[in-house]
Amino acid sequence: MTKTRDHGGGLDAAMARWGGQRKDWVDLSTGINPHPYPIGQIPSHSWTALPDEAAFKSLETAARRFWNIPPQADILAAPGASALIAQMPSALSGQSVYIPPPTYNEHKAAFDEAGWNASDDADALVVVHPNNPDGHLWEASSLSARQSIIDESFCDVAPDQSLIDLSRREGVIVLKSFGKFWGLAGLRLGFAIGDPNIIGKLRTKLGPWQISGPALEIGATALEDVDWASQTRTDLSQSANRLDTLMQNEGAIPCGGTSLFRLYETEDAAAWQNKLAEHHIWSRIFPYSKTWLRLGLPPSDRWAQLENAL
Numbered sequence: 001m002t003k004t005r006d007h008g009g010g011l012d013a014a015m016a017r018w019g020g021q022r023k024d025w026v027d028l029s030t031g032i033n034p035h036p037y038p039i040g041q042i043p044s045h046s047w048t049a050l051p052d053e054a055a056f057k058s059l060e061t062a063a064r065r066f067w068n069i070p071p072q073a074d075i076l077a078a079p080g081a082s083a084l085i086a087q088m089p090s091a092l093s094g095q096s097v098y099i100p101p102p103t104y105n106e107h108k109a110a111f112d113e114a115g116w117n118a119s120d121d122a123d124a125l126v127v128v129h130p131n132n133p134d135g136h137l138w139e140a141s142s143l144s145a146r147q148s149i150i151d152e153s154f155c156d157v158a159p160d161q162s163l164i165d166l167s168r169r170e171g172v173i174v175l176k177s178f179g180k181f182w183g184l185a186g187l188r189l190g191f192a193i194g195d196p197n198i199i200g201k202l203r204t205k206l207g208p209w210q211i212s213g214p215a216l217e218i219g220a221t222a223l224e225d226v227d228w229a230s231q232t233r234t235d236l237s238q239s240a241n242r243l244d245t246l247m248q249n250e251g252a253i254p255c256g257g258t259s260l261f262r263l264y265e266t267e268d269a270a271a272w273q274n275k276l277a278e279h280h281i282w283s284r285i286f287p288y289s290k291t292w293l294r295l296g297l298p299p300s301d302r303w304a305q306l307e308n309a310l
Contacts, residue, residue, distance in 0.1 A: 010029070025282060037184060078190050081179075098125050147198075153175065158233075240260075
């Protein structure tokens with residue numbers, strides 16, 4: 001059995017310990033937009049027919065416009081960024097990788113599983129930009145490895161900080177996640193953008209029809225809706241500021257994050273998690289820090305539950 005890695009989510013385990021039903025809980029352990037993109041009506045053929053080339057082309061065209069992808073870069077849609085992360089070691093060349101910690105742990109897990117070694121002077125570099133959980137932003141000048149993976153799963157809240165222009169370079173792959181900013185994590189949609197040779201290997205690994213018809217339809221529509229994206233960035237920023245104010249009033253110190261999740265320095269993160277869980281609010285703590293607490297944003301109708309818990 002595969003060992004379960006440390007992640008946000010896992011609300012079933014929280015319910016088993018603290019009780020309540022899913023509807024009673026507010027899951028702030030992830031960085032998913034609590035106000036997802038409105039799906040609307042999905043054409044019946046998206047459910048009943050195999051996805052055709054035109055649907056893939058429509059999604060890729062919308063993605064190129066939304067992220068301003070350089071023409072030299074190839075693009076591959078996948079069933080979630082995690083599916084791409086798992087395949088990245090097999091698409092790269094070499095035996096050593098540098099993944100600056102602390103960061104999202106699926107990258108290390110994928111390279112460990114593939115037998116790569118950790119090294120500061122490595123064949124490949126992996127960075128999360130902005131980083132999860134502290135929100136650190138990387139400079140393009142620091143990404144000079146022969147092969148670089150830049151995970152921009154949370155970068156859509158700050159498009160001016162994107163390093164997408166580096167995807168024109170040989171050996172560079174930029175990863176994008178649809179689930180975070182658009183709040184549709186269950187749709188399972190992600191993108192790899194960059195070196196055509198690496199993208200070609202990933203495409204072979206994933207095989208045909210790798211994206212469901214509904215995901216193709218919803219993804220293309222959402223990526224074309226720039227007005228929704230602009231308003232969402234404003235709304236998320238305001239909510240993040242509101243959350244910081246609440247937490248500071250209770251003695252937690254903001255120390256990083258993005259407008260999709262906030263990181264706080266506390267005296268005892270586990271005690272904070274227990275206190276919030278007693279009020280059916282799930283949060284994120286980390287095995288490498290006894291003081292870091294990460295919170296996502298509550299939906300607009302659940303702020304009172306958080307305020308009462310604090």
